[in-house]
Amino acid sequence: xxxxxxxxxxxxxSVADKVTIxxxxxxxxxxxLAWYQxxxxxxxxxxxxxxxxxxxxxxxRFSGSGFGTExxxxxxxxxxxxxxxxxxxxxxxxxxxxxxxxxxEI
Amino acid sequence: QVQxxxxxxxxxxxxxxxxxxxxxxxxxxxxxxxxxxxxxPGQGLEWMGWIDPTSGDTKNARKFQGRVTMTRDTSITTxxxxxxxxxxxxxxxxxCARAPYTSSSVYYDHWGQGTLLTVSS
Numbered sequence: 001x002x003x004x005x006x007x008x009x010x011x012x013x014s015v016a017d018k019v020t021i022x023x024x025x026x027x028x029x030x031x032x033l034a035w036y037q038x039x040x041x042x043x044x045x046x047x048x049x050x051x052x053x054x055x056x057x058x059x060x061r062f063s064g065s066g067f068g069t070e071x072x073x074x075x076x077x078x079x080x081x082x083x084x085x086x087x088x089x090x091x092x093x094x095x096x097x098x099x100x101x102x103x104x105e106i
Numbered sequence: 107q108v109q110x111x112x113x114x115x116x117x118x119x120x121x122x123x124x125x126x127x128x129x130x131x132x133x134x135x136x137x138x139x140x141x142x143x144x145x146x147p148g149q150g151l152e153w154m155g156w157i158d159p160t161s162g163d164t165k166n167a168r169k170f171q172g173r174v175t176m177t178r179d180t181s182i183t184t185x186x187x188x189x190x191x192x193x194x195x196x197x198x199x200x201x202c203a204r205a206p207y208t209s210s211s212v213y214y215d216h217w218g219q220g221t222l223l224t225v226s227s
Contacts, residue, residue: 089213096153
């Protein structure tokens with residue numbers, strides 16, 4: 001199975017900050033990468049798929065980039081609602097696998 | 107709007123089985139695979155398998171071979187996941203999720219609210 005590694009595991013930031021979360025695959029997944037946001041006690045919410053395509057309804061302050069093995073999720077100006085845990089997921093090869101998560105905290 | 111509504115929390119003893127339901131609404135149930143993903147306490151997400159609601163075909167992760175059964179009832183637009191031989195390692199939250207296209211490896215655009223399973227003697 002493809003291993004997905006996120007960094008950092010925890011990220012401290014403030015409202016209005018620009019933050020970047022990294023996700024690395026141990027082999028190329030081309031652009032088949034998704035990002036999810038999860039709040040405590042809630043299901044994950046799809047933010048981005050195919051590395052950079054914003055899911056409908058997701059604010060434009062979220063963006064994704066990358067190809068191959070290195071990917072990033074950027075939040076351009078943190079809002080209070082953005083403090084959550086973020087997961088990446090590769091779906092290039094079966095089975096789809098997830099990163100361990102990055103907790104974004106104040 | 108698309109909704110996936112799961113059954114409630116479960117407490118089971120080691121060795122028992124659990125069956126979780128996932129009722130779909132707001133879209134054509136037979137048009138999209140339903141996947142199951144679980145999350146152990148404080149851990150990441152782990153794919154378990156999928157079911158094609160049209161045919162009933164399933165594919166499960168190797169880890170769960172022989173222990174998981176996925177079924178569906180198209181008359182009530184509901185998918186089910188049954189896990190047998192429970193151990194404490196099976197404790198966690200179980201999610202159903204809709205895949206936007208038919209593939210074994212895919213992302214998920216809608217999720218159920220999750221079903222908490224606690225395995226304890």
